[in-house]
Amino acid sequence: MESRILxxxxxxxxxxxxxxxxxxxxxxxxxxRREAAASAPKAHAVNPRTLEICDSVGVSAEALRAQxxxxxxxxxxxxxxxxxxxxxxxxxxxxxxxxxxxxxPFPLTNIPQPKFEAALxxxxxxxxxxxxxxxxxxxxxTHAPSHVIAELEHVASKEREHVTAAYVxxxxxxxxxxxxxxxxxxxxxxxxxxxxxxxxxxxxSALTDHxxxxxxxxxxxxxKGVLIAxxxxxxxxxxxxxxxxLEDAASFDEPRCRQxxxxxxxxxxxxxNVRNIGPWVMSAQVAQxxxxxxxxxxxxxxHRFPPTGGLGLNTGVVDAQNLCWKLAAVLKGEAGEALxxxxxxxRRPVALVNTEQSLANAxxxxxxxxxxxxxxxxxxxxxxxxxxxxPKADAALALSVEMQRxxxxxxxxxxxxxxxxxxxxxxxxxxxxxxVDISRYEPGFEPGAHLPHRWVTxxxxxxxxxxxxxxxxxxxxxxxxxxxxxxxxQSLKLAGLRFNADFQDQSTTWEALTGLTGTxxxxxxxxxxxxxxxxxxxxxxxxxxxxxMARLNALQTVEA
Numbered sequence: 001m002e003s004r005i006l007x008x009x010x011x012x013x014x015x016x017x018x019x020x021x022x023x024x025x026x027x028x029x030x031x032x033r034r035e036a037a038a039s040a041p042k043a044h045a046v047n048p049r050t051l052e053i054c055d056s057v058g059v060s061a062e063a064l065r066a067q068x069x070x071x072x073x074x075x076x077x078x079x080x081x082x083x084x085x086x087x088x089x090x091x092x093x094x095x096x097x098x099x100x101x102x103x104x105p106f107p108l109t110n111i112p113q114p115k116f117e118a119a120l121x122x123x124x125x126x127x128x129x130x131x132x133x134x135x136x137x138x139x140x141x142t143h144a145p146s147h148v149i150a151e152l153e154h155v156a157s158k159e160r161e162h163v164t165a166a167y168v169x170x171x172x173x174x175x176x177x178x179x180x181x182x183x184x185x186x187x188x189x190x191x192x193x194x195x196x197x198x199x200x201x202x203x204x205s206a207l208t209d210h211x212x213x214x215x216x217x218x219x220x221x222x223x224k225g226v227l228i229a230x231x232x233x234x235x236x237x238x239x240x241x242x243x244x245x246l247e248d249a250a251s252f253d254e255p256r257c258r259q260x261x262x263x264x265x266x267x268x269x270x271x272x273n274v275r276n277i278g279p280w281v282m283s284a285q286v287a288q289x290x291x292x293x294x295x296x297x298x299x300x301x302x303h304r305f306p307p308t309g310g311l312g313l314n315t316g317v318v319d320a321q322n323l324c325w326k327l328a329a330v331l332k333g334e335a336g337e338a339l340x341x342x343x344x345x346x347r348r349p350v351a352l353v354n355t356e357q358s359l360a361n362a363x364x365x366x367x368x369x370x371x372x373x374x375x376x377x378x379x380x381x382x383x384x385x386x387x388x389x390x391p392k393a394d395a396a397l398a399l400s401v402e403m404q405r406x407x408x409x410x411x412x413x414x415x416x417x418x419x420x421x422x423x424x425x426x427x428x429x430x431x432x433x434x435x436v437d438i439s440r441y442e443p444g445f446e447p448g449a450h451l452p453h454r455w456v457t458x459x460x461x462x463x464x465x466x467x468x469x470x471x472x473x474x475x476x477x478x479x480x481x482x483x484x485x486x487x488x489x490q491s492l493k494l495a496g497l498r499f500n501a502d503f504q505d506q507s508t509t510w511e512a513l514t515g516l517t518g519t520x521x522x523x524x525x526x527x528x529x530x531x532x533x534x535x536x537x538x539x540x541x542x543x544x545x546x547x548x549m550a551r552l553n554a555l556q557t558v559e560a
Contacts (some may be wrong), residue, residue: 029131046116081219284305323347342451
């Protein structure tokens with residue numbers, strides 16, 4: 001029991017953490033204080049990297065995409081007065097078309113979080129290494145030299161029990177009780193904006209067939225907010241901002257919310273069903289540290305982003321991927337404890353960049369308000385009405401809409417993040433957030449980068465190169481003359497793949513693709529990131545690889 005891991009929180013991050021550990025042969029106890037999964041749609045954008053991770057653990061990315069909204073329905077962001085008009089501009093929503101297939105096997109999809117979680121839960125239900133309990137809370141953790149003792153409380157009965165675990169993953173959300181119990185502070189603004197989430201069901205196809213989209217930003221002066229279309233024929237959410245100094249969140253009862261929905265739509269609609277109402281606070285914060293002893297923060301427990309950009313859930317999923325293979329390596333004796341320090345070193349800078357970008361996205365929306373409302377607050381209605389009468393004639397409006405484009409094209413943030421830590425050999429220095437082009441993704445084969453997707457042929461079948469990389473061990477991809485590296489990898493129980501021998505990529509050469517010689521190689525970690533570039537075989541490849549693995553995994557030696 002001391003070798004299993006306790007995961008607190010069964011949202012997408014917690015569930016994927018359990019599946020990632022299981023693929024490494026590590027048992028886990030997954031708990032969630034909720035008796036049942038939440039029905040509110042919550043997050044909707046599941047980006048390419050998250051889909052790739054799901055597919056790697058046996059949760060079909062294609063099946064997830066089939067459950068998501070079509071690229072036509074969810075492929076646009078619209079800036080409107082109300083849903084029934086006028087329209088001030090439209091932009092593409094992320095890269096969901098076939099052009100993205102050059103960079104990922106699975107373009108972004110829009111799927112309500114409950115559907116996403118249900119697919120993960122189905123995989124967990126048939127995994128013997130995962131014990132999943134609902135209606136259970138973690139109320140305390142006591143550290144021992146080699147494990148932790150967690151006190152669990154059953155929500156319904158209030159009965160308590162103690163369980164032993166090697167480590168704890170705190171994936172218990174933005175208001176993480178475990179983070180607070182550890183005394184870990186957050187950096188960044190806590191209360192940027194107060195909102196009420198109104199989840200409702202209505203068939204709004206007639207209002208939107210001529211203007212399909214996933215996000216409708218509302219600018220009518222008496223309305224404001226954003227409509228999210230999870231399914232235009234059924235499932236919607238209205239995010240409505242409010243000032244807690246002027247009104248109580250409790251005042252948003254069902255009659256009031258129905259009126260807010262009608263105002264946002266601009267017309268009354270039949271069969272409107274309000275499903276969920278909940279206040280929430282927009283923040284832009286990152287935990288000062290991701291670890292307290294044997295407890296590690298992941299997902300919203302470690303970082304809280306504005307929803308602009310859809311980065312929260314997806315950043316959390318990659319947290320889980322980064323952390324879980326390292327925990328497994330330590331538990332299996334393949335790495336030293338110091339490897340766990342690289343979790344924060346690698347993931348916190350990514351969260352800082354994503355936080356800054358999410359905050360910038362939210363701030364840029366105010367430029368549109370300024371354009372539509374004008375400089376004189378006493379003439380807001382007059383200024384807005386003049387633009388609304390003929391939006392296409394206003395050049396300043398067109399420019400303000402265009403300035404929002406990076407907000408909805410974060411392809412490089414999704415795929416291009418790099419790591420720099422002791423677990424990477426000769427990684428380049430990290431870029432500052434201000435130096436990161438969030439949209440332009442350029443695949444690279446340098447240390448710290450994720451192995452780029454390539455369409456290759458394996459046993460006569462076209463597949464992504466990423467699908468050939470195991471998630472439970474290191475792998476070595478070599479040039480056509482890299483037989484010595486492959487033999488060394490196999491001696492260390494690593495996967496070994498030789499370019500145009502074990503798979504074929506006829507569209508380029510190894511040298512042109514990677515910049516390495518035909519005898520060179522790429523050492524890949526279980527999370528797909530490039531740990532090292534090996535230029536030539538030279539000397540004793542087995543001894544060299546053994547020494548390199550020992551250093552990267554914080555070990556003195558690596559057994560043959």
